[in-house]
Amino acid sequence: MEILSSVAGKVAEYTVAPIGRQFSYLIFYKANFKELGKRVTDLEGKRDEIKQRVEEERRNGKTTFDVVQNWLNNVDDAIGEANQLQNDPRHAKVGCSRCSFPNVVTRHQLSRKATKIVKNVVDIKGEGNFSAVAYLPALDVVSTSTTRSNKNLESRKSITENIMHALRDPKVSMVGVYGLGGVGKTTLMNEVAQIAKHERLFDEVVIATVSKTPDIKTIQREIADQLGLQFRDESVACRGKRLHDRIKTERSILIILDDIWARLDLEMLGIPSGSEHGSCKLLMTSRNNDVLQVMDVQKDFKLDVLSEEENWIMFESLAGDTVHDINIKGTAIEIAKRCAGLPLRLVTVARALKNKKLYAWKDALTRLVLGFSLLCEAQAQHFEGVSCTHCATTLVQIFGGH
Known part of the structure; x- marks a missing residue:
């Protein structure tokens, strides 16, 4: 008897329930379309809210997350599909009147499709709960323009090639360039950075100016801005720790420190060096080679005045x-x-x-x-x-x- 009851239950599960669901499409035709209209209105409200947030962030110079833009595209597709179904001319054939009998097949098809679209609209709306819709892109402060005549100077071509060779060497992590003030070290660094980017030698290339009287917080912020890292009002030590952790997330990175006048505490600054992050390379410039030696550079090059x-x-x-x-x-x-x-x-x-x-x-x-x-x-x-x-x-x- 228990076996018969179990079999009967399974039969009901696989036959009665689906049949009931199919009949519900006919019976609740109007209710299904009313629900569809309500859900679409809710989704449109959510879409307008996200669009407003996106526009506000855009005015602040931020870039919309891909997942947010994809969501907005999916919303437009879902609303378009719902509107197309609601405006389907076949609706005129599904109602009862004195002169005609409703088209049961069409009524069933439209109602069933409305139910599916409702589920899709609800699902998409649930995916639109974004804590943030945009981000501040990393700055690219590397100059894209160099002195045109500089490209025709053999002495500059030679030293550029030597520096690039050192940067490609996996055994070299710290490279230095020294020369008189005004000899063109900063211009050379910009050119090296552009070549490194063009050849994709590193995932990230950043430049920071140190100067004669360095401000550690300013240098940290200059590097962080280019990596898309935002500091709160923190101490130098806290900033250094956060910058250090951010740099180590990069598989490979070139950090150029321009115009160093005295030994710079890389650990305090937040820059990993040596074996701590083998794929982090440092390129430094100074007027005095002694400063570079104190910084433990493995390769150094002198930039002479022009012939x-x-x-x-x-x-x-x-x-x-x-x-x-x-x-x-x-x-x-x-x-x-x-x-x-x-x-x-x-x-x-x-x-x-x-x-x-x-x-x-x-x-x-x-x-x-x-x-x-x-x-x-x-x-x-x-x-x-x-x-x-x-x-x-x-x-x-x-x-x-x-």
Whole structure:
């Protein structure tokens, strides 16, 4: 008897229940479409709320998460499908009237489809509970533009190739470049960073400027911004720990620390070094090679001033066609020599004199001789006491009004 009851129960489960469900599509036709309209309205409200949040974040410079954008696309598809079903012309054939009998098959099909769409709409709405809809993208502060003439300078090509070779060497984790102020170290670092990105040598490439009086928090923030890491109001130690953990999540990363004047505490800064993160490489620049040795670089390269020929090539490319004027060229050559092969000086002077008349060039040469004499005297009294940034500022003052 128990066996018969069990069999009867299974028969009812596989026959009566499905049959009842099919009949419910006919009986609850209007209720199903009413439910569909209500659910669609709810989903539209949720969609509008998310869209408003997305727009607010967009105005703040943030990028929408892919999962949020995909959800919005799915919402539009679901609402479009629901609207298409609600506007289906076959609805006119499913109601009862004196003159016609309802089309049972069509009524069943439409009601059944409405039930399925309701479930889909409910499911999609449930997936739209986002704690955040957008993120602040990592900054790319690596300059995408280098001095065009720099690409034609053999001395720069050679050292660039040497640096890239060192960065590709799995046994080398710390590389240094040193040279006089204004010799072009920062420009070279930007160029190396672009090559590393183009060749995809690292998953991330970031640059931070250290300077003569480094601010640890500023350096930490500069690196963090490029990695999409946001700090709260934390101590240097806490920031260092968070930055350290963030860097270690990268499979490979190149960190460029430009313009180091003295030993920098990498651990306090939050930069893993050596065997702690084998895929984290450091490229540092300094005016003094002794500083790089204190930082334990494994490979170091000296960036020299430009040769006389390269000095003129760069000056000529920046000053424009005026330098080819027979009346100006002699003066231009003298002025270029006064730049002493330092790209920063060349750029400052050449751009200041570009397309100027002869009297401006002659006046500039006179002022330039006097200006550089004063600068050299100051530097002689205090080695490197006058930075090339100061030189550039002085040159701008010399050429002011021309």
